[in-house]
Amino acid sequence: MLENITVAQLKSMTLKELLALCEEAREVITATVLKNGGHLSSNLGTVELTVALYYVFDFPKDKLVFDVGHQCYTHKLLSGRYDRFETLRQKGGISGFPKREESEYDCYNVGHAGTSVSAALGIGKARDIKGEDYNVIALVGDGSFNNGLIYEAFNSLRLINTNILLILNDNGMSIAPTVGSMHEYLEILCETAERKEKNDRHAKIFERFGFRYDGVYDGNNLEKMIEKLSEIKESLKRESVILHVVTKKGKGYSFCEDNPEATHGISHGNNVETEYSEILGKTLINLAEKDNRIVAVTAAMTSSLGLSEFFEKYPNRSMDVGICEEHATILCASMAAEGLKPYYAVYSTFLQRSFDEIVIDICSQNLPVTLCIDRAGISGADGETHQGVFDLSFLSMIPNLTIAVPKDVKEFEEFLRFSVDYSAPLAIRYPRSGKKLLGEHSAVILGKWETLVRGDGKYAVIACGERMLDLAMSAAEKLGQSGVKISVINARFVKPLDEDLLNSLSEKHIITLEDNMLLGGFGALLDVYFSESEKIIKNFAYTDKFISQGSVSELMDELEVNSEALVDYVIKNENR
């Protein structure tokens, strides 16, 4: 039924047919995600809600803005992308997130939390200014409701003076269970849902901001959703409405229903590699035993960052503040100001939210916060909004910040040990998982690099991070077979640079390799360092374009940051 379905056909279906459509969507989503990876339980929870939205509203004329985008699969299936759905998250395939380039039904790209209400207000305002007539709907999970952006948008609803429908999809979860007072408040609203008057009284917060509040309803009840949305649609001409619905994360797939956190994101492929997050968790526990200054802070992803056990063991020294990356950063800075040793663990892409606080709160005060930056470098199938390829650039420009990039999980552990007594801001960036250990392991000394291969050839390859060193080592081996002996240097610290080592390379050309954008990155630091000399430096890094979805190796090949490109370059220029 789902195949080739048009919006017009959907609108003419009976309830029974629509329910069958829901089941089919659920099957397609489950089968596809189990094959390709992706967001499963969040998408299974919103099937009925999405079908009801399509039944009641007129997309793409009406605009549906997602928050984060972990709930958009049914929407993709209903808007002409069934045929290509099997390419979900694959290179060249359809995105796991809303994407304007992909369909006119995707009106606004998202990926990071809390943006949908602001975007819906902007779209609504644009509609009013242009004198057009359509509905704007923001679909927001309760996890995003912790984010300050939601509040900023709420605060300006009356100012902006436009009408939107905000559907609060309350499943009690971010990736982890939702935390905080707003969550407790939403629970009170749920508990009082049956007692209209009491519920109304509690709902006053939303009314303060200018919304009419309507809730709580079962978002998995298709008939009820159609009824409610039809009713609200009529009122959107004159008011903004919050529709509070409760859905079951993982709905219809009992394994997901029972394990919503574990099945929030499904990884594709086998995992024989060591997760850096595992090392983070174990090492921090170990260090915290001996040092009671150590505290850990996360923003709604404790488990995927490897810190669940730490949180259990040290509840008083660990804080998951929900999707509040800026607040988390300041908490760390202020605890450091009072003599504690805070570790803020976060994915590279979400650290972007804390840029100003890293500059002002952590670095301008020179406070000993350690940023543990997971999923750095190309992260793969999530695409543009989730690649961790900017951090070396936006961090290396900040004074007082030391940046470390371990060559493997063991060196990561050494960096963590090093961090304990390091009395200034420190960032350690690493990918999700590591393949193997690389060479000897010596104690970390601030700003000192490590020469892994000494070659008498013309080129010294300076690389940071496991992926890049792996690639350099394999190039060295291949080149060695042709008699070309390159040196390979592990740039454990991106900042400060090992100037002694760099100066000792005066006879050599330099090649840099990094899992980051070219501009502002590690290679660029070397280009600046040598700007006044005639040094020839070749930078392998990602060119100045957003990086779409695909596997890590597919994307690195496409961007020509791989062993073959390195070998080719050296051979071509060996006689230069």
Place this chain on the structure above:
Amino acid sequence: MLENITVAQLKSMTLKELLALCEEAREVITATVLKNGGHLSSNLGTVELTVALYYVFDFPKDKLVFDVGHQCYTHKLLSGRYDRFETLRQKGGISGFPKREESEYDCYNVGHAGTSVSAALGIGKARDIKGEDYNVIALVGDGSFNNGLIYEAFNSLRLINTNILLILNDNGMSIAPTVGSMHEYLEILCETAERKEKNDRHAKIFERFGFRYDGVYDGNNLEKMIEKLSEIKESLKRESVILHVVTKKGKGYSFCEDNPEATHGISHGNNVETEYSEILGKTLINLAEKDNRIVAVTAAMTSSLGLSEFFEKYPNRSMDVGICEEHATILCASMAAEGLKPYYAVYSTFLQRSFDEIVIDICSQNLPVTLCIDRAGISGADGETHQGVFDLSFLSMIPNLTIAVPKDVKEFEEFLRFSVDYSAPLAIRYPRSGKKLLGEHSAVILGKWETLVRGDGKYAVIACGERMLDLAMSAAEKLGQSGVKISVINARFVKPLDEDLLNSLSEKHIITLEDNMLLGGFGALLDVYFSESEKIIKNFAYTDKFISQGSVSELMDELEVNSEALVDYVIKNENR
């Protein structure tokens, strides 16, 4: 009385003496700010409140965290800085903001809005973890209450499980009058203050988050403040409290009371220069007359950005959303997604808050938002937290973004005209004011630079922005007198680079000049561009340190980015 006053002395004073102390503080602040520049009306409003805090609490054992820091002058006078207060905001003098390096009474540095509650929670939590015993107080203006960070901190109060006192200093103003629903809500609390029961009912929002709310009181009534703070101090062992006080911005100085926005910040020195903000306002009005897609967005500083008249003329196409920089950025992106042409005007330093939204919402969607970045480069007396010296670095690393730096106010106007039909993200950065027009003015062509001086010498100086070109032109003149003929090129676009022009300079050494950090900045882009060649490039830019307060020229001299340094370099290397 204020001279050499100790905290112990203050605590033994009678009310009458304390009131006299307040008047003395007010006089010192007014006299100093009128001489040195600084924040006047906000500081005059909080004299009594600060004296009461010192009377009741035990600083520096107790911790006082400011928000933004525009209210800290009395605190500085009371904590041993009376003697040096005349050096306020001067090079080497005391800072206009709280600064840990300056005094143990300054427990946390601030400058950007909304951070104080997070910081107070972190400090409170650190106290609890260390098993220590002191009080933590956050002093927040109502303008900051719009910022999402406040909400994120509120949301986690119970989670973090520590007790703080939050003093909400409500003067109805950010720099501009406070806007938004939270402001309206605070007004309701003020209006119902006399009717306890009604006020209690309205105060429920704060109680949801775990605070006891106590308000509204006259923050300029010293006796009342002492009474209230003494009472609350006792309860801080068992709960967190919001104390809501109303103060009069500019209190005690009638000119300020009547002109709170104009006297929020007092500029030091005479102003014969043209303000870029004036050009922005005039030109946008002009353009908007012919193009109804144009909308303007600000975050609480409409007037200082030059947009008051635009806002009056086009109320439906202009939005001041309060201190909500992230939200403002997404509003622009989403309106652009619907075909409008949004201009987001903002100070360089506050744009840092929008970094993630510039990357994800504007640039990854390639939407035609124009960022009008005022106070770029060294901004002077406000010091570390307000220098606009990072923007070229954090912007140039973002794909799809074009960056323009006008050489003078007339070229700024041309860039604004250029922007209207430019269909991709554009950033235009400029200092507060300009001295003069520089050479001819030709139409702007994307990515094309302009040669201002053609010299047959060895050096081509490529500079961006008025300050740097001014410096280059005067160096060219001086060098010309010694027979050294340098070329001077106006790099109107920092991105994209004018590759044709760069390639035409193959016989020359290059010198870059920019009002920005060295790392990741304009010069670094050239270093990367020429990395594989033997090109010699000298970058004049700011070294990798935070830049303290001082006048623009003092700081540029200290950082050795000035005409003399440029002349010296060329002469020294002319025969290289």
